[in-house]
Amino acid sequence: MVKITTELEMFEELVFLMSEKVRRMHTWTTDILKTGDKEKALSIIELDEYVNHDEELINRRALEVLALLAPLASDLRKVIVGIKIATDLERIGDYAKSIARYVIKNEPINEAYLPYVETINSSFLKFYDATMDVYRVKDVKKALELAKLDEEIDSTIAKLYNHLEKDNKDHEDRTNVVAFVSMLRNFERAGDHTKNILEHLIYEVTNQRYDFG
Amino acid sequence: MVKITTELEMFEELVFLMSEKVRRMHTWTTDILKTGDKEKALSIIELDEYVNHDEELINRRALEVLALLAPLASDLRKVIVGIKIATDLERIGDYAKSIARYVIKNEPINEAYLPYVETINSSFLKFYDATMDVYRVKDVKKALELAKLDEEIDSTIAKLYNHLEKDNKDHEDRTNVVAFVSMLRNFERAGDHTKNILEHLIYEVTNQRYDFG
Amino acid sequence: MTIKIKVENLNFYYGSFQALQNINIDIHENRITALIGPSGCGKSTFIKTIDRMYDLIEDTKADGTIAFEGINILDESTDVVELRKRIGMVFQKPNPFPKSISENVLYAVKRHGDQDKKDFPSIIENSLRKASLWDEVKHKLNQSAFSLSGGQQQRLCIARTLATKPDIILMDEPTSALDPIATSKIEELLQELKKEYTVIIVTHSMQQAARISDYTAFFLNGELIEFGETKEMFTAPRDKRTEDYITGRYG
Amino acid sequence: MTIKIKVENLNFYYGSFQALQNINIDIHENRITALIGPSGCGKSTFIKTIDRMYDLIEDTKADGTIAFEGINILDESTDVVELRKRIGMVFQKPNPFPKSISENVLYAVKRHGDQDKKDFPSIIENSLRKASLWDEVKHKLNQSAFSLSGGQQQRLCIARTLATKPDIILMDEPTSALDPIATSKIEELLQELKKEYTVIIVTHSMQQAARISDYTAFFLNGELIEFGETKEMFTAPRDKRTEDYITGRYG
Amino acid sequence: MTRYQKKLRMRHFYNQAFKVLLFLVIVVSLLVLVTLLFDIFRKGYQTLTWNFLTSMPSGRAARAGILPSLVGSLVLIALTALISIPLGVGTAIYLELYANRRSRFFKLLQLNIANLAGVPSIVYGILGLAIFSQMLKLGPSLIVGSITLSLLILPVIIVSSSEAIKAVPSSIIDGSYALGVTRWKTITGVILPMALPGILTGSILALSRAMGEAAPLIMVGAVGFVTFLPDNLLSRYSALPLIVFNWTSRPQEAFAQIAASGIMVMMIILLITNLTAIIIRNKTQSRID
Amino acid sequence: MKKKKTYIQESIIQVILALFASISILTTVGIVFSLMFESVIFFNEVSIIEFFTTIRWAPVFDPPSFGVLPLISGTLLIAVLSSMVSLPLGLGSAIYLSEFASSKARKLIKPILELLAGVPSIVYGYFALTFITPLLRTFLPQTEIFNALSASIAVGIMTLPMVASLSEDAMMAVPNSIRQGAYALGSTQLEVSTHVIVPAAFSGIASSFVLAISRAIGETMIVAIAAGQTPSMALNPLGSIQTMTGFMVNMALGDIQQGSIEFKTVFVVGMVLFVITLIMNLIAKKIIARNREVYA
Numbered sequence A, B: 001m002v003k004i005t006t007e008l009e010m011f012e013e014l015v016f017l018m019s020e021k022v023r024r025m026h027t028w029t030t031d032i033l034k035t036g037d038k039e040k041a042l043s044i045i046e047l048d049e050y051v052n053h054d055e056e057l058i059n060r061r062a063l064e065v066l067a068l069l070a071p072l073a074s075d076l077r078k079v080i081v082g083i084k085i086a087t088d089l090e091r092i093g094d095y096a097k098s099i100a101r102y103v104i105k106n107e108p109i110n111e112a113y114l115p116y117v118e119t120i121n122s123s124f125l126k127f128y129d130a131t132m133d134v135y136r137v138k139d140v141k142k143a144l145e146l147a148k149l150d151e152e153i154d155s156t157i158a159k160l161y162n163h164l165e166k167d168n169k170d171h172e173d174r175t176n177v178v179a180f181v182s183m184l185r186n187f188e189r190a191g192d193h194t195k196n197i198l199e200h201l202i203y204e205v206t207n208q209r210y211d212f213g
Numbered sequence C, D: 001m002t003i004k005i006k007v008e009n010l011n012f013y014y015g016s017f018q019a020l021q022n023i024n025i026d027i028h029e030n031r032i033t034a035l036i037g038p039s040g041c042g043k044s045t046f047i048k049t050i051d052r053m054y055d056l057i058e059d060t061k062a063d064g065t066i067a068f069e070g071i072n073i074l075d076e077s078t079d080v081v082e083l084r085k086r087i088g089m090v091f092q093k094p095n096p097f098p099k100s101i102s103e104n105v106l107y108a109v110k111r112h113g114d115q116d117k118k119d120f121p122s123i124i125e126n127s128l129r130k131a132s133l134w135d136e137v138k139h140k141l142n143q144s145a146f147s148l149s150g151g152q153q154q155r156l157c158i159a160r161t162l163a164t165k166p167d168i169i170l171m172d173e174p175t176s177a178l179d180p181i182a183t184s185k186i187e188e189l190l191q192e193l194k195k196e197y198t199v200i201i202v203t204h205s206m207q208q209a210a211r212i213s214d215y216t217a218f219f220l221n222g223e224l225i226e227f228g229e230t231k232e233m234f235t236a237p238r239d240k241r242t243e244d245y246i247t248g249r250y251g
Numbered sequence E: 001m002t003r004y005q006k007k008l009r010m011r012h013f014y015n016q017a018f019k020v021l022l023f024l025v026i027v028v029s030l031l032v033l034v035t036l037l038f039d040i041f042r043k044g045y046q047t048l049t050w051n052f053l054t055s056m057p058s059g060r061a062a063r064a065g066i067l068p069s070l071v072g073s074l075v076l077i078a079l080t081a082l083i084s085i086p087l088g089v090g091t092a093i094y095l096e097l098y099a100n101r102r103s104r105f106f107k108l109l110q111l112n113i114a115n116l117a118g119v120p121s122i123v124y125g126i127l128g129l130a131i132f133s134q135m136l137k138l139g140p141s142l143i144v145g146s147i148t149l150s151l152l153i154l155p156v157i158i159v160s161s162s163e164a165i166k167a168v169p170s171s172i173i174d175g176s177y178a179l180g181v182t183r184w185k186t187i188t189g190v191i192l193p194m195a196l197p198g199i200l201t202g203s204i205l206a207l208s209r210a211m212g213e214a215a216p217l218i219m220v221g222a223v224g225f226v227t228f229l230p231d232n233l234l235s236r237y238s239a240l241p242l243i244v245f246n247w248t249s250r251p252q253e254a255f256a257q258i259a260a261s262g263i264m265v266m267m268i269i270l271l272i273t274n275l276t277a278i279i280i281r282n283k284t285q286s287r288i289d
Numbered sequence F: 001m002k003k004k005k006t007y008i009q010e011s012i013i014q015v016i017l018a019l020f021a022s023i024s025i026l027t028t029v030g031i032v033f034s035l036m037f038e039s040v041i042f043f044n045e046v047s048i049i050e051f052f053t054t055i056r057w058a059p060v061f062d063p064p065s066f067g068v069l070p071l072i073s074g075t076l077l078i079a080v081l082s083s084m085v086s087l088p089l090g091l092g093s094a095i096y097l098s099e100f101a102s103s104k105a106r107k108l109i110k111p112i113l114e115l116l117a118g119v120p121s122i123v124y125g126y127f128a129l130t131f132i133t134p135l136l137r138t139f140l141p142q143t144e145i146f147n148a149l150s151a152s153i154a155v156g157i158m159t160l161p162m163v164a165s166l167s168e169d170a171m172m173a174v175p176n177s178i179r180q181g182a183y184a185l186g187s188t189q190l191e192v193s194t195h196v197i198v199p200a201a202f203s204g205i206a207s208s209f210v211l212a213i214s215r216a217i218g219e220t221m222i223v224a225i226a227a228g229q230t231p232s233m234a235l236n237p238l239g240s241i242q243t244m245t246g247f248m249v250n251m252a253l254g255d256i257q258q259g260s261i262e263f264k265t266v267f268v269v270g271m272v273l274f275v276i277t278l279i280m281n282l283i284a285k286k287i288i289a290r291n292r293e294v295y296a
Ligand SMILES: Nc1ncnc2c1ncn2[C@@H]1O[C@H](COP(=O)(O)OP(=O)(O)OP(=O)(O)O)[C@@H](O)[C@H]1O
Pocket: C014, C017, C019, C037, C038, C039, C040, C041, C042, C043, C044, C045, C046, C057, C204, D179
């Protein structure tokens, strides 16, 4: 087999390894928001170190592949897209860390909001998994369909904001709104960055920029 | 002169051109938050198109340079760092757009918060300008000193959050808190991404990852 | 962009073996066109059709048209001596004549007899300057061309071609006998030359084609598989075979 | 990692010209070490010291030590015939003997007489397999080696070296006479070979050194400027001269 | 000691032994030359005098000289050069640069020249005798001698000139054509200048061979004993090898001695010409690599 | 550029050169014609069977006898004996020069060998008669004044440089890279020479052998001077013999009448000689051609 084929496979494998760690971080977020388990929150923060390290590794490998194998055409896009996806994954990991930090600093969230958060998180995970799957199989057609999963997240968040806004107006709630809203943004952003991954994939395969908007 | 030298200079010039557009977007943000000038807000959103286009251009040029000139060592880092900085710039532009969107959807912000926002924005611009300057001259020592400028932004935002939280508790304010907090996050994130640019620069010159944390 | 040479339906035969099959290609003026492809794909053959060097090989035949300045190069009636004066050629191995440096430059000029004797010194200087060799040899114009290094010899061969005032310069792997440093000197020179000349260059090295050319043509088994802008070819080739070849997955 | 060859304070002279100056380098077992540098920097000379091929050139002298299996290769008393059996060499141009393919593989085996005659068929097969040539030639082992293509000839030369069971294989620009496809075949083969052998390869092409080697040594004017892991060398060279060379800014 | 090591020792031994043997071979070969030269010098140096050079031959060894043969040889060779070199070089140019390699004519020419090169010199003598001497009735004249020698060495000149032309790298010839230079101008511009040393060496060696030839001249009726100098192309003449042959054929010891002197004269001339050729070749070999 | 100029000068030159080239063909035609012409007449008078089967050669005797075999056997004797000198020594010298000698030694020895090649055959003849024969007679007193051995040694010495130089050329033509390849596998010089170089150069070496033998057959002056004038089938190296060339020279020296039967014998013997050497040359050419593809 041509050396670059194996090298690129190994390189992508690094991306998948990273993506699994990032996923793990996000599977725990609803849990800790519910229970306020600071231990677990800390372990998410710890995991982020590994994720950051993974991104560094991917960058280094990418640089080595670029320097040593001078890839061209789709090979080249594969490497560049790898770098970009790693950047997005790192961010997505960051958002989990950010949520963990919220848990450490704040009380468990209001029971009323919990179902929203649970829905948001499970939508996100579904979107995330589907995204990494299409990335593995390089399926552009599926990728184009997936973007609507992101809308699920956003619409649930919008509903939660409404609820929150209402509660806030009615002074029903004792939640620190500023912090809570900031925290929620993380889910939204994570979805956005997952969407970026889809865009990168489409670019890798088609050599065309695609913007989900 | 060696071809790659000129090519890389031209490539970096694209990054600077992009950074100038992004800067322009941010110079208008305080203004529109104060006046609620939706026209101006729209023109920011429009500018974002150009910025996105610039990022695409930089990516394409980077790919061409990688494919055609197969750069090595510091040349290679220069290209990769160019791509990464463009990603950050695009994001920074996005935050301005996000602020503009807020302006379109909401009333001008509460007078009380305006001084904060003005300080935040001017701190940001100072930081941003200084960053692009050290990037141009590749001055790692200065880059290491600059990060503290980001703290100015964050500390002002923290003060504003406090103020807001207090007002919220006291039910003094009619502001849509959720939206406002979300909007404020944009300033913070813009600062963060500017800090990323510094990290990239340090990497380009020293081949060492540096994390401002 | 002006098209300098228009090749249409070119077929070429060595005896009964068809080495080029229905080639269509436009050579743009003041651009560098690189020809790449695996060994034996017909790159050298293609270049030999353009200045009719194949006349020197027995039992060869070309059909189709290569339009250049209103004539078809392939026509029997084309004056090949004149043609080759207009279309210079630089070979794989530097092949200076065993004469002095200045005699090398003047060799063809003298034999064509179309330039004034009193201009000879300036012809020498200009040609050598254009070939970026003047500064290195100006103090030893009367020394043997063999006293030069390989890279300098190759530039001398370019200079001697320039002296006949060609429009087009054909190069068949001009750097494959040179080390990387001499190679990069020639590559830089090419960027200068394209301001005044149209250059077609055969190269074994895709990296070289990528670095120096504006257009690239990819040949395979005597066919032209893909032709287009170099940056497109190397970042997003249209044909699967091109992609396989440039990413090293062919063969 | 085991060090297979330890070169210390190596100096080499052609007559009064010093071609290598105080070279210190460790060659790691089961790794590919690439030697790069501009033409005339001493790459070939270095490789010739390791199997004492310089003995064939008149008026040469080496001092320092090249430690290999407890002996100093440079010692007068070293039996070069035996040494060269242990340290194989593959040259720039394929140089098969004008004999059949199988005779080529067996040539040295027969001379050395250390392997059983009845093993000859398996020696032929194994050597050709290791050189990734078996499938292409198994039906024509008795045909002349010259009937093979350049790339196949080069692999045959590798096979004939492997047949003598060497520890180390030296290669002096083994692909510079080959086209890119034959080159990539050899490059793939090298990745196989390093599992069993220690390989030192001289190459003109930095890209090749980058692609194939684990360690790279950069020579300049007879000096070893930098030596280290290939991926470090090409992403972050320590010496300014190395960086200039690999980024094409030298000379 | 393992079998391998034993064999290794033997291999080294055989190698040394063979080397010594070969060295002896060379020494023997060289010794022969030295002996030959020394033997002739020993026999001939006493009688090699100015008088010997400037006198006519005579029935008495003591008075005999070689003037007519010396002059005859020089004139003969000059004429031979005039005829054979243009013909030979011209033919070589035709063969290498004009002829269509696939044509019958070309193949015939090549075969013909290769065979002519191997025809014994005496057969050329027969040709001279039958055609020029008898059919054209030119008799045993100077012109017949030089034509015969010319034809004899023509293949040698053609072959060596062809080799010299072939040795001009085709890349250089193509280089000239590619600049739009015509064939003849390419020949005069680069090919002949580059091939000249080779052509010269080949021609000089061929001429010196002609100088030493006796058999064909004998066949065309030349004799050694001539007491006048040639004054036109139809003159009878003598040549150095002929007079030497004449003297060797005589039983008296004194003639054997002046034969040695005659050989010395001939050898000195040949030595000079051969050395010239070798020097030309060595000079140019180092220049064009 | 549109219309091809006619290059008149070019065409004239081409015609002239072609004429030059035809001279060499005319030479062959001339040789064959002159040999055939007289031979045909000869065989009208003498039976071709007698010519090739009887073993007495006495054309000027009365009655004449025309059995050419003694001349042929004399010629072959010279060829065989001389080869025994020239082939081993020539090949040995060639191997030494191309594989063992330092470049300095080679630079010194080669020109000397070439000088040896430039010595005219008449000189060797003289050397054979006045040096080799006396030398032989001191060891082998039964040696005749004119004898085959002495002439053969001289012919051998004369053809040695040719063998050496042609073989050496062939060995030098084996690319140095092949030589280095063999050394790099751990070969001794002897092994490189005998197992790689000589086989690789075989065609060149073999053809140099054939050419040397052919030269020996056609050699005239040495045998005319040193080998005697006695046509003999005895194959005695120490005795006087006559070769074909020797006979021809002898006849030419005498005052033979054009048209006489003696005159014609010269042409007939010449014809035989011509045919034999032609065959030898064709063999040499074949050997070369068969191995030519090797480095292609
Ligand atoms: N003079 C010739 N006679 C017959 N066939 C030829 C001749 N020259 C080339 N060919 C054949 O024509 C085809 C194209 O050859 P050409 O030299 O153009 O290839 P190329 O692309 O230049 O290869 P390379 O990269 O090896 O120089 C090959 O199959 C070759 O064998």
